[in-house]
Amino acid sequence: MNLAVAEFRRAKGRFVSITGALSLIVFLVLILGALGDGLFFGGTGAVRSSTAQAYAFSADAEGSLIRSSLPLAAESELEAVDGVEQATAIGALITTTSSVPGGEDLVVMGFLPEDDPAGVPGTILEGRLPGPQDPSGVAVDKALADAGLGMGTTLAVGGVSQEVVGVVDDAGYQGLPTAWTSLATYADMRAAVRPEFAGQPVQPSVFGLALAEGVSADQVVPPAGIVVASNEETYLSIPGTREQKSSLDAIIYASLAVAGLVVALFFALVVLEKRELFAALKALGASTTRLGSGVVLQAIGATVTAVIVGATAAWLMGQVLPSDIPFLFRPETLLFSAVLTVTAGVVGALLSLRRISRIDPATALGGTL
Amino acid sequence: MTTEATPQIATEGNQASPILTVDAVTKTYGEGHTAVTAVHEASMQVSKGEFVSLLGPSGSGKTTLISMIGGLLTPTSGRVQVGDVAVSDLESKQLTSFRAERVGFVFQASNLVPFLTARENLIWVASLRKDHGRTARKAAGRRADELLEELGLTQRAGNVPEQLSGGERQRVAIGRALMNDPDLVLVDEPTASLDTEMGRQVVQLLRREIKDRGKTGIMVTHDLRMVEYTDRVFEITDGLLEPGGDPAEHAAGGHATKH
Numbered sequence: 001m002n003l004a005v006a007e008f009r010r011a012k013g014r015f016v017s018i019t020g021a022l023s024l025i026v027f028l029v030l031i032l033g034a035l036g037d038g039l040f041f042g043g044t045g046a047v048r049s050s051t052a053q054a055y056a057f058s059a060d061a062e063g064s065l066i067r068s069s070l071p072l073a074a075e076s077e078l079e080a081v082d083g084v085e086q087a088t089a090i091g092a093l094i095t096t097t098s099s100v101p102g103g104e105d106l107v108v109m110g111f112l113p114e115d116d117p118a119g120v121p122g123t124i125l126e127g128r129l130p131g132p133q134d135p136s137g138v139a140v141d142k143a144l145a146d147a148g149l150g151m152g153t154t155l156a157v158g159g160v161s162q163e164v165v166g167v168v169d170d171a172g173y174q175g176l177p178t179a180w181t182s183l184a185t186y187a188d189m190r191a192a193v194r195p196e197f198a199g200q201p202v203q204p205s206v207f208g209l210a211l212a213e214g215v216s217a218d219q220v221v222p223p224a225g226i227v228v229a230s231n232e233e234t235y236l237s238i239p240g241t242r243e244q245k246s247s248l249d250a251i252i253y254a255s256l257a258v259a260g261l262v263v264a265l266f267f268a269l270v271v272l273e274k275r276e277l278f279a280a281l282k283a284l285g286a287s288t289t290r291l292g293s294g295v296v297l298q299a300i301g302a303t304v305t306a307v308i309v310g311a312t313a314a315w316l317m318g319q320v321l322p323s324d325i326p327f328l329f330r331p332e333t334l335l336f337s338a339v340l341t342v343t344a345g346v347v348g349a350l351l352s353l354r355r356i357s358r359i360d361p362a363t364a365l366g367g368t369l
Numbered sequence: 370m371t372t373e374a375t376p377q378i379a380t381e382g383n384q385a386s387p388i389l390t391v392d393a394v395t396k397t398y399g400e401g402h403t404a405v406t407a408v409h410e411a412s413m414q415v416s417k418g419e420f421v422s423l424l425g426p427s428g429s430g431k432t433t434l435i436s437m438i439g440g441l442l443t444p445t446s447g448r449v450q451v452g453d454v455a456v457s458d459l460e461s462k463q464l465t466s467f468r469a470e471r472v473g474f475v476f477q478a479s480n481l482v483p484f485l486t487a488r489e490n491l492i493w494v495a496s497l498r499k500d501h502g503r504t505a506r507k508a509a510g511r512r513a514d515e516l517l518e519e520l521g522l523t524q525r526a527g528n529v530p531e532q533l534s535g536g537e538r539q540r541v542a543i544g545r546a547l548m549n550d551p552d553l554v555l556v557d558e559p560t561a562s563l564d565t566e567m568g569r570q571v572v573q574l575l576r577r578e579i580k581d582r583g584k585t586g587i588m589v590t591h592d593l594r595m596v597e598y599t600d601r602v603f604e605i606t607d608g609l610l611e612p613g614g615d616p617a618e619h620a621a622g623g624h625a626t627k628h
Contacts (some may be wrong), residue, residue, distance in 0.1 A: 001493050003482065010484040010529070096587075126521075280480035283441055284470020284545075285497040287462075362441040364476055365432050365557045 004294035008301050018266045019302050019331045025259045026310025026341055027317075029252050032331040033082035034318060036248035038326030039175065043244075044235035045121075046109065052208030054217035055234045056087065056226050061206075061314070063229060063237025065092040065173070066107075070226065075112075077223045078207055081341060083215035088117040089187040089204035094176065095193050099156045100147045107178045108157060110186020111208070119208015120180060127151055127166030130182045138185070139166030141177035146323070158192030174238055175326065187242055252337070256344050263299050263348030271355045273296070279288035282361035292353040299349030307338040384402055385429055387414035388585045389438065392546065394447030394457070396433050399530070407433040413603055417552075420579045420586040422596045423454030424613055425605035431589050432557070434605060438587065439472050439555045440464040452552050469497035474510035475586075477558040479538040485525040487541045488513050488526040494548045509548070516544040520574065536567040547582065554579060556588040560595055572598045593619050 008015060037128055041048075047065075056078055061068030072091075073272070078087035091110040096103050112118050113135040120129055121139070130141045138155050145151075154161050162181055171178045181189075182200055191198040200354045209228065211220065217230035229237065236242050271278070278291055319328045396408040408430040415421055425431040428486040436442040437449055440456050441464075449456040451471055459467055468474075481490050488510075495501065495509035517526050520540045528536055539559055546554050556575060560568030570590070576598045588599060596602055602613035613619070 001485075001489060001496055003485075003493065006489070007484045121381075275480075277480060277482065280474075280476055281482070282465075283439070283468060283474055284469075284494055285465055287465050362436045364474070364480060365436055365439075365441065365555075 002294070002297070004297040007294075008298055010092075014270075015298070015302055015305075018263065019305050021262050022259055022303055022306030022341070022345070023309040023313070025262070026306050026337065027313045029149065029255050029337050029341070030258075030311055030329075030334065031317060032178065032248050032252050032255070034250075034314065034327050034329045035325075036245060037328040037330050037333055039244050041170065041328050042172040042229055042326045043114070043175045043241055044238055044275055045170035046178050047106070047231060047235040049122045049170040049237070050119050050208065050231070051117065051122050051210070052088070052226050052231060053211045054209040054220065054230050055119065056207040056209055056222060056228050059225050059227050061227075061262060063234060064239060065090070065234075066094060069100075070204055072202060072204060072227060074206060074223070078209065078226070081220060081222060083212050083220050084209055084332050085212050086116065086118050086210040087207040088112055088119050088210075089183055090206050090208050091183055091190070091203070092100050092173070092205045093131055093176075093186060093190050093193070095157050095189065097149075097155055097179075099154060100144070104144065104147055105176050106141075106144060107173045107176050108186055108189050108319040109173075109178050109180045109181065110183040110204075111354045112183045112204075116210070117208065118210040119206075121168035121171040121178075123169040123171075125166075125167045125169050129166055129168070129180055130185075130251045135182040135184070136162065137165030138162040138179050138181040139168050140164050141171045142167055142169050143172065143177035147177075160189045160192050162184065162187075174240070194249060196363065204251050233345035256337075256340050259303075259341055259345035260348040263303070264351045265346040265348075266302075267295055267299060267349050267352040268355065271352045271359075275359055276364070278356060278359050278365040279361055283364040288353070288357045292350075292356050295352055295356065296346055296349045299345040303342045303345035304338075311338070372586055386416060388411070388417045389587075390448070390450040391434075391438060392448040392450070394437055394444045394449060395442045396430075396437060396442065397445045402454055406608055408437070408444075408610070411605070411608075411609040412447075413610060415585050415587065415601075417585055418580060418583050419601065420576050420588070420599050421601040421603060422599040422613075422616065423587055423589045423603050423605065424591075424593075424619070426595070428604045429588075430607045430608040434610065435555050435557065435587060435589055438553070439474065464523070466499065469494075470499070470549055471552050473549065473551040473554040475542045475546045475554065475556040477540070477624040479530065479535075479542045481538055481541055481545070486527050486529055487522055487533065487537075487544075488517060489543050490530075490541055491516060491548045493535070494545050498549055500577045512548065513544070516547060517541075519578070520544050522550050534567075535563050539563065540569045540574060543571070543578060547578060547584070550582075552585060553606050554584050554586040556586060558589055558591065560590065560592050565594065567593065568592065 057068040059072050075087050078084055089112045093108045096105050113130045113132050130137055140149050149164055153164050155175045187202040217228050220228045318327050321327050391413045393410045393412055397404050397406045415583050423431050444457050472544050490507050491513035517523050547619050572595045596616045596619040599616050604613035
């Protein structure tokens with residue numbers, strides 16, 4: 001018979017407060033985690049899930065696709081570099097489309113339609129991307145399709161219209177949905193919304209790079225005036241991404257530390273309250289290890305219950321939040337938070353072991369407690 | 370565990386071979402000029418089947434003495450032997466096993482586990498033994514039922530302590546003390562929180578169980594009316610232990626010692 005389990009089953013009231021408090025912390029951690037994931041995945045997909053292993057930027061771009069500008073001629077220079085198999089010109093333009101009622105901000109991504117382009121979305125849900133045989137049309141991010149720009153509809157930017165011929169997934173950039181079209185159409189749209197570019201030659205922002213097998217971005221020696229960053233470095237350099245992630249991570253870790261302290265405080269009080277009983281049980285022959293493992297088991301029980309309750313509440317919250325709030329409930333984040341919560345609980349409970357070890361069984365006699 | 374030859378110590382009224390030998394045991398707390406001797410060179414022998422009482426005013430050293438006998442405290446000097454075990458030589462872990470398997474305790478306030486039923490309180494103690502396999506668990510269940518029946522608690526077996534009266538709780542505590550078939554039962558003021566009649570019933574029951582099972586019992590008490598149920602009396606005053614005379618005389622209030 002396990003005392004810890006029996007107490008957990010029979011004296012539920014004792015654990016309601018701790019489980020309730022931990023559930024709220026887990027709920028907070030998971031909501032923050034889901035918002036963080038929503039922001040991160042919504043803002044980086046265009047790079048993170050793309051077919052490029054690395055990107056070439058102009059030297060002053062600081063990792064931003066929007067700020068970068070390279071001549072089209074750089075393509076041949078990049079493809080001549082050791083380790084680079086293909087370089088695909090990509091233009092990026094933040095603009096607004098009037099094709100959705102009320103307008104919708106988006107990033108138009110223009111790329112040179114060619115075989116196996118580097119830097120285009122890796123997941124095509126429906127239709128196709130503009131290709132070498134048929135460079136017309138636009139493939140839109142799922143978020144735009146959900147907003148009404150489905151297959152066969154028309155996307156218009158600054159008077160330049162293209163039929164939607166494909167829907168892609170996980171392709172957001174800087175928190176905005178993207179639309180993928182040919183570099184020529186991109187240039188037309190850019191000239192339409194920013195007249196200062198009218199009549200100028202097509203100029204891509206960056207090049208998506210496909211690298212030879214076994215070659216990493218830091219091994220590529222780019223031509224003068226060009227910098228090369230890995231896919232990961234590129235999406236982590238998207239303005240705000242690193243800062244958002246580190247801020248939310250700091251809040252999450254602080255919350256988990258609070259969870260550990262709550263458990264430590266709770267079990268410290270429990271041990272204090274049970275001093276007399278523990279002294280008697282030790283006098284009867286129960287070891288500190290046995291009593292301590294019971295406390296740890298109860299901490300695990302309380303934190304696991306809290307994870308279940310908190311996760312259910314967070315998931316339900318996600319179901320009722322407006323769709324424009326970037327909320328992504330990922331199993332990986334849930335598992336990570338659950339493991340950390342239980343670990344924090346166990347560590348908190350372990351702190352009470354010293355108190356248990358210091359209870360003198362001799363105090364059970366003589367009514368000295 | 371250490372096996373040692375048991376020396377003969379002359380002790381009033383002790384004829385059979387002793388199960389408990391306390392030989393010149395001293396317990397001193399502190400050091401130097403702050404040292405306090407709670408028990409000074411106490412010696413006693415108690416035989417198998419004997420139920421003795423230990424009397425003494427508050428602070429006289431009786432709790433310290435039974436704590437040393439029960440393996441809860443280690444003597445500063447002297448020797449405590451229970452059966453073949455030299456208790457005073459045991460390490461901390463060995464003492465824990467010794468208490469679980471060789472000693473039964475009945476505390477002043479019962480100290481039952483509040484969220485276990487009467488039957489579970491007994492069975493849990495059996496789980497402290499090293500040999501706690503499936504067969505032992507089944508045997509523990511049977512023994513718990515048997516003890517509860519003897520103690521008149523069969524109908525209360527499924528009740529948790531807060532659903533039991535003070536007397537019933539002490540009866541459960543007696544069952545718990547006997548659960549692991551100990552050599553020695555140490556009883557600390559069992560009637561302290563009971564009325565006279567209930568206290569009398571509990572001590573009578575305790576005596577019956579100890580005698581019927583051939584155990585050895587030591588009862589610390591302030592209540593002279595309960596002494597008549599014991600075979601012998603030891604008195605301790607200012608840490609000095611001595612035979613305390615006839616139990617009937619104490620019970621009748623005729624003994625000179627004041628408690």
